[in-house]
Amino acid sequence: MIINSARFVISNTDVRKCPDGSRHEYAFIGRSNVGKSSLINMLTGRKGLAMTSATPGKTMLINHFLVNDDWYIVDLPGYGYARRGLESRKKLQDIIEGYILHRQQMTNLFVLIDSRHEPQKIDMDFFRWLGENGIPFSIVFTKTDKLGKEACKRNIEAYCSALLEEWEELPPVFKTSSVSGEGRENILDYISQLNKLPLE
Numbered sequence: 001m002i003i004n005s006a007r008f009v010i011s012n013t014d015v016r017k018c019p020d021g022s023r024h025e026y027a028f029i030g031r032s033n034v035g036k037s038s039l040i041n042m043l044t045g046r047k048g049l050a051m052t053s054a055t056p057g058k059t060m061l062i063n064h065f066l067v068n069d070d071w072y073i074v075d076l077p078g079y080g081y082a083r084r085g086l087e088s089r090k091k092l093q094d095i096i097e098g099y100i101l102h103r104q105q106m107t108n109l110f111v112l113i114d115s116r117h118e119p120q121k122i123d124m125d126f127f128r129w130l131g132e133n134g135i136p137f138s139i140v141f142t143k144t145d146k147l148g149k150e151a152c153k154r155n156i157e158a159y160c161s162a163l164l165e166e167w168e169e170l171p172p173v174f175k176t177s178s179v180s181g182e183g184r185e186n187i188l189d190y191i192s193q194l195n196k197l198p199l200e
Contacts, residue, residue: 001188004068006044011061013091015098018105019064024195025072025105028140029096030112031122032078035142038178039112040065040073043187050075060092062099071195074099074106079126100135107194108136110187115141115152115175119162127163138172140187145177 009019028036037050049065063075076099077092100109109130113123130137141159144152152175160170172190176183 001192003043003045003188006046006049006065006067006073008049009064009066009072011063013061013095015062015102018062018099018103019072021105022199023066023071023105024107024191024199025064025074025103026108026110026191026194027074027076027099027103027106028110028112029076029100030078030140030142031114031120034078034112034114035178036075036078036112039140039142039176040075042176042178042181043184044073060095062095071191072105076100079122100130101133105199107197107199108138108191110138110140110174112140112142113159115144115155116146118155119159124162124166128166131167136171138174138190139170140174140176140183142176142178144175144182145179 010017012018028040030036040050041047044065044067050063060077062077065073065075067073076096079092079096100106111123111126111130127137139159141152141156147155156173156175160173163170174183174187174190176187
């Protein structure tokens with residue numbers, strides 16, 4: 001898929017205020033500092049499209065970006081940032097769950113995992129919640145350039161093995177680097193396939 005255009009459309013905290021229409025939406029989510037904004041910028045080929053920050057937990061909004069005037073990338077708030085207060089965490093949870101559970105245009109949720117880390121309970125719990133609610137999702141391992149090829153392969157295999165202890169089969173899995181561009185074509189090809197399907 002060739003990306004001809006990508007532009008910011010709207011930010012909000014309420015799924016009811018998301019754009020009208022019947023365009024496919026592909027949402028990206030992960031723990032704080034997993035490289036979400038960098039991945040979105042890499043996929044679209046627009047360096048400053050999604051704002052990157054050195055401060056974890058910065059994204060507090062549902063951000064819509066219209067790609068090729070045809071489909072949306074949706075940047076969701078990160079989850080699991082421990083330094084937030086209870087009230088702030090609850091507000092974020094409501095924003096995230098409201099979008100994931102009630103946004104009919106969401107065709108797929110890309111869940112980002114830092115390839116340098118072992119399986120984390122918070123991620124495994126999130127996968128379990130997605131399964132219980134029948135949410136279509138894929139797993140995107142980020143920052144593969146930070147590891148040697150063999151170490152990266154071992155980490156990803158360990159993660160997948162942990163998932164298969166609870167799941168009969170794995171969802172689509174992608175390996176990415178916002179630095180080298182690894183995984184870009186694979187994800188865009190997958191989105192291109194899903195774009196051909198009618199929205200339910």
